Amino acid sequence: MTAPARSEERTQTDVDPASAYRTDLDGLRGIAIALVACFHIWFGRVSGGVDVFLTLSGYFFVGSLLKHVIVSQSPSVSLATAVNPLRRLTRLARRLLPALVTVLLVVTVLTVVVLPQTRWVATGREVIASALYYQNWFLAFNSQDYTAASSANSPLQHLWSMSVQGQFFVVTILTALAFAGLLKLVSSVLPAVRRPAVIRAIVGLAILTVAAVSFYWAHMRMPINQQFNYYDTIARTWEPLAGGLLAVWMPRVRVPVWIRNTVAVAALGLIVTCGWWIVGVESYPGPLALVPVLATLAIIWSGATATQRGDRVAMPVVNRGLASRFPVWLGSISYALYLWHWPLLIFYLAWRQKNSASFVEGVVLIAVSIGLAWSTKRWVEDPLRAPRSASTSGTGTDHRPADGAGTAASLRDPVLGGRARHRRARRAVSYAGALTSLLVVGVLVAGVGITAWERHVDGITVDTRNLDPTIYPGARAFLEGAPVPHVDPVPKALEVLKDLPETSYDGFISNFTDPELRVGVYGDPTATRTIALAGGSHAEYWISALDLLGKQYHFKVTTYLKMGCPLSTDPAPEENGVPYPQCAEWVRGTMRRIIADRPDAVFTNSTRPRDGIVGEWVPPDYLGIFDQFNRAGIPVLGVRDSVWPHNGKGAIDSPTCLANGGSARSCGTSRSTAYGAVNPTEAVVAQFPNLHPIDLSRGWCDETFCPAIIGNVTVYHDWHHLSATFVRSLAPELQRQLQAVFPWA
Incomplete structure (x- = not known):
């Protein structure tokens, strides 16, 4: 997104193509932002415009920095000047930050006004990540899905690319200046290294090497963790470096106009259409990203010869079209338009409680985004930029001198014109100062507000162990027909986020990267009878009921838990489509440990949704686990999995749905889409005499529906995990089913 530095002293006929001002590339930027x-x-797809x-x-x-490195080798340029990063970093900040800060402040306000409180902390953290240019890493480590916009998406998710660019800019600046300084030192011994051809060769080979490593990394990481790979700066670096390589080694061969026309037409066609035939979120920045990258390079090359010669007639028709007024104007606001369009879309969808926009709604959103982008450029970006400065940030701004050509009065009267210019300059400085102060104050207020809210949420505690069961019957409302008084449900939407199993707070569940088996002891630690609770998070939440029953009926509960890792013989497990080899290793070690410990029974999941959120089955990889316990003579209590809330639009985040004004029904799930008529565990009991089905589904579903609130208790603490409060209300029914198998339970 970087626009070229414009030379005031040299004509277009004697400049390097990488330094010449290219209005056609402003237009290409405009087309790209329109596609995005x-x-x-x-379409809910990745267009290739970011690439x-x-x-x-x-x-x-890279072209701008290369020019600096070459010029810095002049004896008239001091070493301190050659390596001083302050000017370039300051100019970069002036280009990037004003519009970004403005959008972040508006997003902060709209988050409070539009989004439910359950989403404030996550959005606040992303505001900070975006402002400090590590949003891509924040999303990578949180495995955000960027396939399509819905009301549940982050309003700042798109800023991952700004973070990648910002990191690339800073690292490239520091590297180039360090290289310039090293050359000045070496050139005193080897004068030949200061020659432009030598510098270009060194820089070109370095860029080619780093780009090749980055490209290999991007390709290699795709099957390992594509969700992370998509946002990874290392995997993305080859794309800007590909452009940088062209700036260093632009082909000088004269090619007939008809060939360049053909290449440009084909390249633009690929850029416009690749979003339909490449699933970018699954393929970029791997080899298929070469399509938009090479197409962009082809368009740059196709117009470079004509730009160098100053011959507009020789410029391919595509480049002339891109250099026309509207694409260039759209390119001039492309940075601000990119910043605005996504949060507007997300806040609108959240406000309307929709997952997609209609054609008319989309047209209005784009029109509003364009209006805000132009206003941001006109009233925020331009006043805070130094006059006549060249763009180095990729914002696509107007490069005309900031002071214009002067008024008619100033041309007639130099004194009057000078005074008028002076007054305008003073007004501009005053406006810029006031705007800067406003932005600084806004950032401080937003930062303090985000920090205060995070501390408030972190300070929330949930203790519902002593709820009055006559007021908050929970699952007993379905299981026993207990009356349900008219009171507000507990925990509240914001509180239920903290209503986690005891093992989560006590540290007795290994996270995704933790290879250790962390065994916890609950119930009656002195008891002679033991139930081992084992598996992933859908086994974990049962500790809230088992601990209660263990204390009451005097049995011990030992826990063997790992996030996202049910007991399974799958040799290549995945978590949300990402390979999870640590799980297979953990399961093998855990099975050896449980069999060695020889508990009286193992409590674990026996079913799972068939397609992520709908249907249910006994996964074939569970059968090998049942067989191992059967051969070891250890009974298995196979619990039927709870519903993963969903409707026709997809998965439901119950706390957010409720915080957004939803009801127990509107945030609930139809039973027929989650469960069959019979618990599928029953079908495999004949193969494994030691397997005893535990089915508590009547506690969270009636004959036709599974609500989000039952018996004045919120059922789920996130997308698909039962709240600890609700699990405790299931304890009497769980105890009844346990006693049917083991009289001592």
């Missing part, structure tokens, strides 16, 4: 917005709003931005950024940014 349209694909986000209407175009990254490539253009590298082309102009």
